Amino acid sequence: MPNLTVGVLGAGGHIGLVQAAALASLGYSTIGYDLDLGRVRDLQKGKLPFYEPELAGLVQSGLKSKLLEFTGRVNRLKGIDLAYICTSTPSLPDGRTEILQVENAVTAVARTVQKRVIIVIKSTVPVGTARRLSLLLQQQGLSEKAVLVSNPEFLSEGSAINDFWHPARIVIGSAEPEAAEIVAGIYAPPHVPVIKTSWESAELIKYAANVFLALKISYINLVAQLCEKAGGDIRVVSEGVGLDPRIGSSFLEAGIGFSGPCLEKDLRSLIRQFNDAGEEAPLLEAALYINQRQRYLVVSRLKKSLGELKGKKIAVLGLAFKPGTDDLRDTHTLPVIEQLVSAGAMVTVHDPVLSEICWPRQMNVFLPELRWASSPYEAAEGKDALLILTACPEYRRINLVKLKGCLANPLIVDGRNLFSPGEMAALGIEYRGVGLGVETEAEVER
Ligand code: UGA
DSSP: OTTOEEEEETTTSHHHHHHHHHHHHTTOEEEEEOSOHHHHHHHHTTOOSSOOTTHHHHHHHHHHHTSEEEESOGGGGTTOSEEEEOOOOOBOTTSOBOOHHHHHHHHHHHHHOSSOEEEEEOSOOOTTHHHHHHHHHHHTTOTTTEEEEEOOOOOOTTSHHHHHHSOSOEEEEESSHHHHHHHHHHSOOTTOOEEEEOHHHHHHHHHHHHHHHHHHHHHHHHHHHHHHHHOOOHHHHHHHHHTSTTTOSTTOOOSSOOOSSSHHHHHHHHHHHHHHTTOOOHHHHHHHHHHHHHHHHHHHHHHHHHSOOTTOEEEEEOOSSSTTOOOOTTOTHHHHHHHHHHTTOEEEEEOSSOOGGGSOGGGGGTOTTOEEOSSHHHHHTTOSEEEEOSOOHHHHTOOHHHHHHHOSSOEEEETTOOSOHHHHHHHTOEEEOSSOOSOOHHHHHO
16 A cells, blocks of 8 residues: 555654654655654664664665655644654653653544544553543544554664564454554564554553563573572573473573663553552562663672672663663663662773763763773773673684783673673683583583
Protein backbone atom coordinates (compact mmCIF):
# COMPACT_ATOMS: atom_id res chain seq x y z
CA MET A 1 0.00 0.00 0.00
CA PRO A 2 2.78 2.50 -0.65
CA ASN A 3 0.43 5.26 -1.80
CA LEU A 4 -0.58 5.88 1.81
CA THR A 5 0.79 8.88 3.66
CA VAL A 6 1.91 8.18 7.19
CA GLY A 7 2.77 10.47 10.07
CA VAL A 8 5.20 9.47 12.80
CA LEU A 9 4.86 11.41 16.05
CA GLY A 10 7.96 11.43 18.21
CA ALA A 11 10.14 11.07 15.12
CA GLY A 12 13.15 12.53 16.94
CA GLY A 13 13.31 9.56 19.33
CA HIS A 14 14.79 6.10 18.88
CA ILE A 15 11.60 4.25 18.02
CA GLY A 16 10.07 7.07 15.98
CA LEU A 17 13.10 7.68 13.84
CA VAL A 18 13.58 4.02 13.00
CA GLN A 19 9.87 3.73 12.22
CA ALA A 20 9.86 6.84 10.01
CA ALA A 21 13.03 5.97 8.10
CA ALA A 22 11.97 2.36 7.54
CA LEU A 23 8.46 3.32 6.36
CA ALA A 24 9.93 5.80 3.88
CA SER A 25 12.28 3.14 2.57
CA LEU A 26 9.24 0.90 2.01
CA GLY A 27 7.86 3.60 -0.29
CA TYR A 28 5.39 5.33 2.05
CA SER A 29 5.29 9.06 1.99
CA THR A 30 6.34 9.67 5.60
CA ILE A 31 6.10 12.81 7.70
CA GLY A 32 8.15 12.71 10.89
CA TYR A 33 6.79 15.13 13.46
CA ASP A 34 8.53 16.11 16.68
CA LEU A 35 8.03 18.85 19.26
CA ASP A 36 11.79 19.31 19.65
CA LEU A 37 12.47 21.87 16.93
CA GLY A 38 16.25 21.60 17.33
CA ARG A 39 16.04 17.90 16.54
CA VAL A 40 13.69 18.58 13.62
CA ARG A 41 16.14 21.09 12.11
CA ASP A 42 19.02 18.64 12.49
CA LEU A 43 16.98 15.79 11.01
CA GLN A 44 15.99 17.95 8.03
CA LYS A 45 19.74 18.16 7.31
CA GLY A 46 20.17 14.41 7.83
CA LYS A 47 21.87 14.82 11.21
CA LEU A 48 20.81 12.24 13.79
CA PRO A 49 20.34 13.08 17.49
CA PHE A 50 21.78 9.71 18.60
CA TYR A 51 23.76 6.78 17.27
CA GLU A 52 22.03 3.71 15.90
CA PRO A 53 23.81 1.44 13.41
CA GLU A 54 22.56 1.81 9.78
CA LEU A 55 20.00 4.47 10.68
CA ALA A 56 21.85 7.51 9.32
CA GLY A 57 22.02 5.99 5.82
CA LEU A 58 18.32 5.12 5.88
CA VAL A 59 17.34 8.65 7.00
CA GLN A 60 19.56 10.26 4.38
CA SER A 61 18.21 8.16 1.54
CA GLY A 62 14.65 8.88 2.72
CA LEU A 63 15.35 12.61 2.60
CA LYS A 64 16.99 12.30 -0.80
CA SER A 65 14.03 10.40 -2.27
CA LYS A 66 11.70 13.06 -0.73
CA LEU A 67 9.61 10.24 0.76
CA LEU A 68 10.79 11.29 4.21
CA GLU A 69 10.39 14.73 5.72
CA PHE A 70 10.58 16.15 9.22
CA THR A 71 8.43 18.87 10.65
CA GLY A 72 7.61 20.62 13.89
CA ARG A 73 4.23 21.83 12.53
CA VAL A 74 1.36 19.57 13.46
CA ASN A 75 -0.74 20.99 10.62
CA ARG A 76 1.53 19.20 8.20
CA LEU A 77 -0.18 15.98 9.35
CA LYS A 78 -3.63 16.96 8.14
CA GLY A 79 -3.56 14.79 5.02
CA ILE A 80 -2.17 11.57 6.55
CA ASP A 81 -3.90 8.18 6.42
CA LEU A 82 -2.12 6.64 9.39
CA ALA A 83 -0.32 8.05 12.43
CA TYR A 84 2.29 6.15 14.41
CA ILE A 85 2.61 7.36 17.99
CA CYS A 86 6.21 6.85 19.11
CA THR A 87 6.42 9.45 21.86
CA SER A 88 8.16 8.58 25.09
CA THR A 89 6.46 7.16 28.16
CA PRO A 90 8.78 8.08 31.03
CA SER A 91 8.72 6.54 34.46
CA LEU A 92 7.28 8.57 37.33
CA PRO A 93 9.04 8.38 40.73
CA ASP A 94 6.50 5.79 41.97
CA GLY A 95 7.16 3.53 38.96
CA ARG A 96 3.98 4.49 37.12
CA THR A 97 4.24 5.24 33.43
CA GLU A 98 3.55 8.78 32.28
CA ILE A 99 1.36 8.60 29.16
CA LEU A 100 0.72 12.32 28.74
CA GLN A 101 2.86 12.63 25.60
CA VAL A 102 0.98 9.73 24.00
CA GLU A 103 -2.35 11.25 24.97
CA ASN A 104 -1.36 14.66 23.57
CA ALA A 105 -0.12 13.12 20.34
CA VAL A 106 -3.31 11.09 19.86
CA THR A 107 -5.60 14.06 20.43
CA ALA A 108 -3.41 16.35 18.30
CA VAL A 109 -3.72 13.94 15.35
CA ALA A 110 -7.48 13.50 15.79
CA ARG A 111 -7.95 17.29 15.88
CA THR A 112 -5.71 17.94 12.88
CA VAL A 113 -6.65 15.33 10.28
CA GLN A 114 -9.19 16.01 7.54
CA LYS A 115 -10.36 12.42 7.12
CA ARG A 116 -10.66 9.43 9.45
CA VAL A 117 -7.23 8.01 10.30
CA ILE A 118 -5.82 4.98 12.04
CA ILE A 119 -3.73 5.97 15.04
CA VAL A 120 -1.21 3.26 15.81
CA ILE A 121 0.30 3.29 19.31
CA LYS A 122 3.89 2.01 19.14
CA SER A 123 4.95 3.47 22.51
CA THR A 124 4.98 1.09 25.47
CA VAL A 125 1.86 1.96 27.46
CA PRO A 126 0.23 0.30 30.48
CA VAL A 127 -2.60 -2.12 29.92
CA GLY A 128 -5.88 -0.25 29.46
CA THR A 129 -4.33 2.81 27.81
CA ALA A 130 -5.77 2.35 24.30
CA ARG A 131 -9.24 1.79 25.75
CA ARG A 132 -8.92 4.91 27.94
CA LEU A 133 -7.68 7.00 25.01
CA SER A 134 -10.48 5.73 22.81
CA LEU A 135 -12.94 6.86 25.47
CA LEU A 136 -11.20 10.21 25.66
CA LEU A 137 -11.57 10.69 21.89
CA GLN A 138 -15.24 9.84 22.26
CA GLN A 139 -15.67 12.37 25.09
CA GLN A 140 -13.99 15.04 23.00
CA GLY A 141 -16.23 14.28 20.02
CA LEU A 142 -13.26 13.01 18.01
CA SER A 143 -14.09 9.32 17.65
CA GLU A 144 -15.30 9.86 14.08
CA LYS A 145 -11.81 11.15 13.23
CA ALA A 146 -9.69 8.29 14.49
CA VAL A 147 -9.57 4.62 15.28
CA LEU A 148 -6.92 3.41 17.74
CA VAL A 149 -4.71 0.39 17.19
CA SER A 150 -2.08 -0.94 19.59
CA ASN A 151 1.01 -2.21 17.77
CA PRO A 152 3.89 -2.39 20.27
CA GLU A 153 7.44 -2.11 19.05
CA PHE A 154 10.07 -4.75 19.81
CA LEU A 155 13.18 -2.92 18.64
CA SER A 156 16.42 -3.28 20.60
CA GLU A 157 18.87 -0.42 20.57
CA GLY A 158 21.98 -1.25 18.60
CA SER A 159 20.06 -3.62 16.31
CA ALA A 160 16.86 -1.64 15.77
CA ILE A 161 16.99 -1.60 11.96
CA ASN A 162 17.58 -5.31 11.75
CA ASP A 163 14.80 -5.88 14.31
CA PHE A 164 12.44 -3.76 12.20
CA TRP A 165 13.07 -5.82 9.06
CA HIS A 166 13.12 -9.17 10.86
CA PRO A 167 10.53 -9.08 13.62
CA ALA A 168 9.92 -12.25 15.64
CA ARG A 169 6.20 -11.42 15.60
CA ILE A 170 3.84 -8.58 14.88
CA VAL A 171 1.24 -7.80 17.51
CA ILE A 172 -1.85 -5.81 16.61
CA GLY A 173 -4.50 -4.95 19.17
CA SER A 174 -7.66 -3.45 17.76
CA ALA A 175 -11.38 -3.20 18.33
CA GLU A 176 -11.92 -2.93 14.55
CA PRO A 177 -10.71 -5.89 12.43
CA GLU A 178 -10.42 -3.72 9.27
CA ALA A 179 -8.04 -1.34 11.01
CA ALA A 180 -5.92 -4.29 12.21
CA GLU A 181 -5.85 -5.59 8.61
CA ILE A 182 -4.57 -2.24 7.29
CA VAL A 183 -1.85 -2.02 9.95
CA ALA A 184 -0.77 -5.60 9.20
CA GLY A 185 -0.60 -4.71 5.51
CA ILE A 186 1.88 -1.86 6.12
CA TYR A 187 4.77 -4.17 6.81
CA ALA A 188 4.46 -7.85 7.69
CA PRO A 189 7.12 -10.03 6.07
CA PRO A 190 5.95 -13.50 5.02
CA HIS A 191 6.42 -16.24 7.65
CA VAL A 192 6.32 -13.73 10.51
CA PRO A 193 3.45 -14.58 12.88
CA VAL A 194 0.88 -11.80 13.18
CA ILE A 195 -1.16 -11.81 16.37
CA LYS A 196 -4.39 -9.89 16.00
CA THR A 197 -5.96 -9.42 19.37
CA SER A 198 -7.55 -6.98 21.81
CA TRP A 199 -5.93 -3.71 22.89
CA GLU A 200 -5.28 -5.10 26.36
CA SER A 201 -3.60 -8.30 25.19
CA ALA A 202 -1.37 -6.36 22.81
CA GLU A 203 -0.33 -3.92 25.54
CA LEU A 204 0.39 -6.75 27.95
CA ILE A 205 2.40 -8.77 25.42
CA LYS A 206 4.91 -5.91 25.30
CA TYR A 207 5.30 -5.68 29.09
CA ALA A 208 5.25 -9.41 29.67
CA ALA A 209 7.97 -9.90 27.04
CA ASN A 210 10.32 -7.19 28.31
CA VAL A 211 9.82 -8.21 31.92
CA PHE A 212 10.41 -11.86 31.09
CA LEU A 213 13.78 -10.85 29.60
CA ALA A 214 14.54 -8.96 32.82
CA LEU A 215 13.56 -12.01 34.88
CA LYS A 216 15.90 -14.23 32.87
CA ILE A 217 18.81 -11.88 33.52
CA SER A 218 18.07 -11.54 37.23
CA TYR A 219 17.61 -15.28 37.58
CA ILE A 220 20.98 -16.06 36.04
CA ASN A 221 22.57 -13.35 38.19
CA LEU A 222 21.03 -15.03 41.24
CA VAL A 223 22.51 -18.38 40.22
CA ALA A 224 25.84 -16.56 39.68
CA GLN A 225 25.76 -15.65 43.37
CA LEU A 226 25.59 -19.31 44.29
CA CYS A 227 28.49 -20.04 41.94
CA GLU A 228 30.53 -17.53 43.91
CA LYS A 229 29.67 -19.16 47.21
CA ALA A 230 29.63 -22.83 46.27
CA GLY A 231 31.81 -23.02 43.15
CA GLY A 232 30.86 -23.40 39.49
CA ASP A 233 31.26 -21.15 36.48
CA ILE A 234 28.09 -19.26 35.57
CA ARG A 235 29.10 -19.12 31.89
CA VAL A 236 29.12 -22.93 31.74
CA VAL A 237 25.94 -23.15 33.80
CA SER A 238 24.23 -20.65 31.42
CA GLU A 239 25.33 -22.60 28.40
CA GLY A 240 24.03 -25.86 29.83
CA VAL A 241 20.72 -24.30 30.87
CA GLY A 242 20.22 -22.36 27.62
CA LEU A 243 20.70 -25.41 25.42
CA ASP A 244 17.32 -26.63 26.58
CA PRO A 245 15.12 -25.32 23.74
CA ARG A 246 12.30 -24.75 26.21
CA ILE A 247 14.51 -22.16 27.92
CA GLY A 248 16.73 -20.79 25.13
CA SER A 249 20.19 -19.30 25.47
CA SER A 250 19.51 -15.58 25.04
CA PHE A 251 19.40 -13.19 27.99
CA LEU A 252 21.27 -15.63 30.18
CA GLU A 253 24.50 -13.65 30.38
CA ALA A 254 25.33 -12.98 33.99
CA GLY A 255 26.96 -9.70 34.89
CA ILE A 256 26.24 -6.30 36.30
CA GLY A 257 22.57 -6.58 35.29
CA PHE A 258 20.21 -4.88 32.90
CA SER A 259 19.75 -1.17 32.45
CA GLY A 260 18.74 1.34 29.78
CA PRO A 261 15.46 3.04 29.04
CA CYS A 262 13.28 -0.08 28.73
CA LEU A 263 13.70 -3.18 30.88
CA GLU A 264 13.94 -1.56 34.29
CA LYS A 265 11.28 1.02 33.51
CA ASP A 266 8.91 -1.65 32.22
CA LEU A 267 9.62 -3.89 35.21
CA ARG A 268 8.78 -1.04 37.62
CA SER A 269 5.72 -0.14 35.58
CA LEU A 270 4.39 -3.70 35.54
CA ILE A 271 4.82 -3.92 39.33
CA ARG A 272 2.71 -0.74 39.60
CA GLN A 273 0.13 -2.15 37.19
CA PHE A 274 -0.18 -5.21 39.46
CA ASN A 275 -0.44 -2.99 42.56
CA ASP A 276 -3.01 -0.73 40.92
CA ALA A 277 -5.04 -3.86 40.15
CA GLY A 278 -4.83 -4.81 43.86
CA GLU A 279 -2.24 -7.54 43.28
CA GLU A 280 1.26 -8.16 44.61
CA ALA A 281 4.13 -9.01 42.27
CA PRO A 282 6.87 -10.48 44.51
CA LEU A 283 8.58 -12.26 41.61
CA LEU A 284 9.06 -8.96 39.81
CA GLU A 285 10.17 -7.14 42.95
CA ALA A 286 12.83 -9.80 43.52
CA ALA A 287 14.11 -9.34 39.97
CA LEU A 288 14.41 -5.61 40.56
CA TYR A 289 16.20 -6.13 43.87
CA ILE A 290 18.71 -8.57 42.34
CA ASN A 291 19.38 -6.15 39.50
CA GLN A 292 20.09 -3.26 41.88
CA ARG A 293 22.35 -5.46 43.98
CA GLN A 294 24.53 -6.42 41.00
CA ARG A 295 25.63 -2.77 40.68
CA TYR A 296 26.90 -2.67 44.26
CA LEU A 297 28.64 -6.02 43.99
CA VAL A 298 31.17 -4.82 41.42
CA VAL A 299 32.13 -1.87 43.60
CA SER A 300 32.45 -4.06 46.67
CA ARG A 301 34.68 -6.37 44.62
CA LEU A 302 36.97 -3.45 43.86
CA LYS A 303 37.04 -2.55 47.55
CA LYS A 304 37.86 -6.14 48.48
CA SER A 305 41.03 -5.98 46.38
CA LEU A 306 42.00 -2.33 46.81
CA GLY A 307 40.74 -1.56 50.30
CA GLU A 308 39.71 2.08 50.60
CA LEU A 309 38.91 3.67 47.22
CA LYS A 310 39.86 7.18 48.37
CA GLY A 311 42.63 8.49 46.14
CA LYS A 312 42.62 5.35 43.96
CA LYS A 313 42.74 5.75 40.18
CA ILE A 314 40.15 3.63 38.38
CA ALA A 315 39.66 3.11 34.64
CA VAL A 316 36.09 2.39 33.54
CA LEU A 317 35.41 0.75 30.18
CA GLY A 318 31.93 1.33 28.83
CA LEU A 319 29.41 4.06 29.63
CA ALA A 320 26.38 3.28 27.47
CA PHE A 321 23.88 0.74 28.82
CA LYS A 322 24.77 -1.75 26.11
CA PRO A 323 27.09 -2.03 23.10
CA GLY A 324 26.29 -0.30 19.80
CA THR A 325 24.53 2.70 21.31
CA ASP A 326 25.37 6.09 22.82
CA ASP A 327 22.32 5.98 25.05
CA LEU A 328 22.96 7.07 28.64
CA ARG A 329 19.33 6.96 29.72
CA ASP A 330 19.03 4.94 32.94
CA THR A 331 22.38 3.32 32.31
CA HIS A 332 23.82 1.23 35.15
CA THR A 333 27.22 2.78 34.56
CA LEU A 334 26.43 6.19 36.04
CA PRO A 335 25.31 4.93 39.49
CA VAL A 336 28.43 2.76 39.59
CA ILE A 337 30.69 5.68 38.68
CA GLU A 338 28.89 7.87 41.21
CA GLN A 339 29.66 5.27 43.90
CA LEU A 340 33.33 5.32 42.93
CA VAL A 341 33.53 9.10 42.85
CA SER A 342 31.72 9.51 46.16
CA ALA A 343 34.15 7.02 47.72
CA GLY A 344 36.95 9.38 46.66
CA ALA A 345 38.25 7.49 43.60
CA MET A 346 39.53 9.27 40.48
CA VAL A 347 37.74 7.89 37.43
CA THR A 348 38.82 7.82 33.79
CA VAL A 349 36.28 6.49 31.31
CA HIS A 350 36.38 5.09 27.80
CA ASP A 351 33.45 4.20 25.57
CA PRO A 352 33.75 3.19 21.90
CA VAL A 353 30.71 5.25 20.84
CA LEU A 354 30.47 8.02 23.43
CA SER A 355 33.12 10.66 23.92
CA GLU A 356 33.57 13.82 25.95
CA ILE A 357 31.99 15.77 23.06
CA CYS A 358 28.63 14.03 23.42
CA TRP A 359 28.72 13.94 27.23
CA PRO A 360 25.65 15.89 28.39
CA ARG A 361 26.90 19.01 30.13
CA GLN A 362 24.33 18.70 32.90
CA MET A 363 26.12 15.48 33.93
CA ASN A 364 29.10 17.55 35.05
CA VAL A 365 27.04 18.60 38.05
CA PHE A 366 27.09 14.99 39.30
CA LEU A 367 30.43 13.92 37.94
CA PRO A 368 32.64 17.01 37.57
CA GLU A 369 35.87 15.06 38.01
CA LEU A 370 35.38 12.55 35.20
CA ARG A 371 38.35 12.17 32.87
CA TRP A 372 38.09 10.80 29.35
CA ALA A 373 40.36 8.47 27.41
CA SER A 374 40.39 7.80 23.70
CA SER A 375 41.33 4.13 24.02
CA PRO A 376 41.12 1.39 26.66
CA TYR A 377 44.91 1.48 26.96
CA GLU A 378 44.94 5.23 27.58
CA ALA A 379 42.22 4.72 30.20
CA ALA A 380 44.29 2.00 31.92
CA GLU A 381 47.54 4.01 31.99
CA GLY A 382 48.83 4.23 35.59
CA LYS A 383 45.53 3.04 37.13
CA ASP A 384 45.03 0.95 40.27
CA ALA A 385 42.25 -1.07 38.67
CA LEU A 386 40.17 -1.42 35.55
CA LEU A 387 36.41 -1.90 35.66
CA ILE A 388 34.48 -3.26 32.66
CA LEU A 389 30.84 -2.16 32.62
CA THR A 390 29.64 -2.63 29.01
CA ALA A 391 30.15 -5.73 26.85
CA CYS A 392 31.48 -3.86 23.81
CA PRO A 393 32.94 -6.21 21.19
CA GLU A 394 36.04 -3.93 21.03
CA TYR A 395 36.86 -4.85 24.62
CA ARG A 396 36.77 -8.56 23.88
CA ARG A 397 39.58 -7.93 21.37
CA ILE A 398 41.80 -5.99 23.79
CA ASN A 399 45.48 -6.94 23.86
CA LEU A 400 45.67 -8.09 27.46
CA VAL A 401 49.47 -8.05 27.62
CA LYS A 402 49.48 -4.43 26.49
CA LEU A 403 46.65 -3.60 28.89
CA LYS A 404 48.50 -5.14 31.81
CA GLY A 405 51.57 -3.10 30.86
CA CYS A 406 49.49 0.08 31.11
CA LEU A 407 47.98 -0.64 34.54
CA ALA A 408 49.94 0.38 37.64
CA ASN A 409 48.22 -2.50 39.44
CA PRO A 410 47.04 -5.47 37.36
CA LEU A 411 43.50 -5.74 38.69
CA ILE A 412 40.45 -6.12 36.41
CA VAL A 413 36.92 -6.23 37.79
CA ASP A 414 34.71 -7.36 34.95
CA GLY A 415 30.97 -6.68 35.18
CA ARG A 416 30.42 -8.46 31.85
CA ASN A 417 32.50 -11.63 32.11
CA LEU A 418 34.34 -10.90 28.87
CA PHE A 419 37.45 -12.92 29.69
CA SER A 420 38.44 -16.25 31.08
CA PRO A 421 39.88 -16.33 34.61
CA GLY A 422 42.42 -18.94 33.48
CA GLU A 423 43.78 -16.68 30.72
CA MET A 424 44.01 -13.79 33.17
CA ALA A 425 45.73 -15.86 35.82
CA ALA A 426 48.32 -17.02 33.26
CA LEU A 427 49.04 -13.35 32.47
CA GLY A 428 49.40 -12.48 36.14
CA ILE A 429 46.26 -10.32 36.17
CA GLU A 430 43.97 -10.41 39.20
CA TYR A 431 40.59 -10.94 37.55
CA ARG A 432 37.21 -10.73 39.24
CA GLY A 433 34.13 -11.46 37.17
CA VAL A 434 30.56 -12.30 38.15
CA GLY A 435 29.73 -15.86 39.20
CA LEU A 436 33.02 -17.34 38.10
CA GLY A 437 33.22 -19.05 41.47
CA VAL A 438 35.85 -21.51 42.52
CA GLU A 439 37.48 -22.56 39.30
CA THR A 440 38.03 -26.20 38.52
CA GLU A 441 40.79 -27.14 36.11
CA ALA A 442 38.30 -28.10 33.39
CA GLU A 443 36.67 -24.70 33.56
CA VAL A 444 39.97 -22.84 33.48
CA GLU A 445 40.86 -24.59 30.21
CA ARG A 446 37.68 -23.41 28.45
C1 UGA B 1 14.66 -4.09 25.17
C2 UGA B 1 14.08 -5.38 24.53
O1 UGA B 1 15.12 -6.34 24.38
C3 UGA B 1 13.45 -5.04 23.15
O2 UGA B 1 12.83 -6.22 22.64
C4 UGA B 1 12.37 -3.97 23.35
O3 UGA B 1 11.76 -3.62 22.13
C5 UGA B 1 13.04 -2.73 23.94
O4 UGA B 1 13.64 -3.08 25.21
C6 UGA B 1 11.99 -1.67 24.14
O5 UGA B 1 11.11 -1.87 24.98
O6 UGA B 1 11.98 -0.67 23.41
P1 UGA B 1 16.93 -2.71 24.86
O7 UGA B 1 16.53 -2.04 26.13
O8 UGA B 1 17.32 -1.89 23.69
O9 UGA B 1 15.73 -3.66 24.33
O10 UGA B 1 18.17 -3.65 25.19
P2 UGA B 1 18.37 -5.18 25.58
O11 UGA B 1 19.12 -5.84 24.51
O12 UGA B 1 17.10 -5.81 26.01
O13 UGA B 1 19.36 -5.06 26.84
C7 UGA B 1 18.92 -4.48 28.06
C8 UGA B 1 19.96 -4.64 29.13
O14 UGA B 1 20.10 -6.02 29.52
C9 UGA B 1 21.37 -4.19 28.74
O15 UGA B 1 21.91 -3.46 29.82
C10 UGA B 1 22.13 -5.48 28.53
O16 UGA B 1 23.49 -5.37 28.75
C11 UGA B 1 21.47 -6.37 29.59
N1 UGA B 1 21.62 -7.82 29.35
C12 UGA B 1 21.12 -8.38 28.22
C13 UGA B 1 22.24 -8.63 30.31
O17 UGA B 1 22.70 -8.14 31.37
N2 UGA B 1 22.35 -9.98 30.08
C14 UGA B 1 21.85 -10.56 28.96
O18 UGA B 1 21.97 -11.80 28.82
C15 UGA B 1 21.24 -9.73 28.00
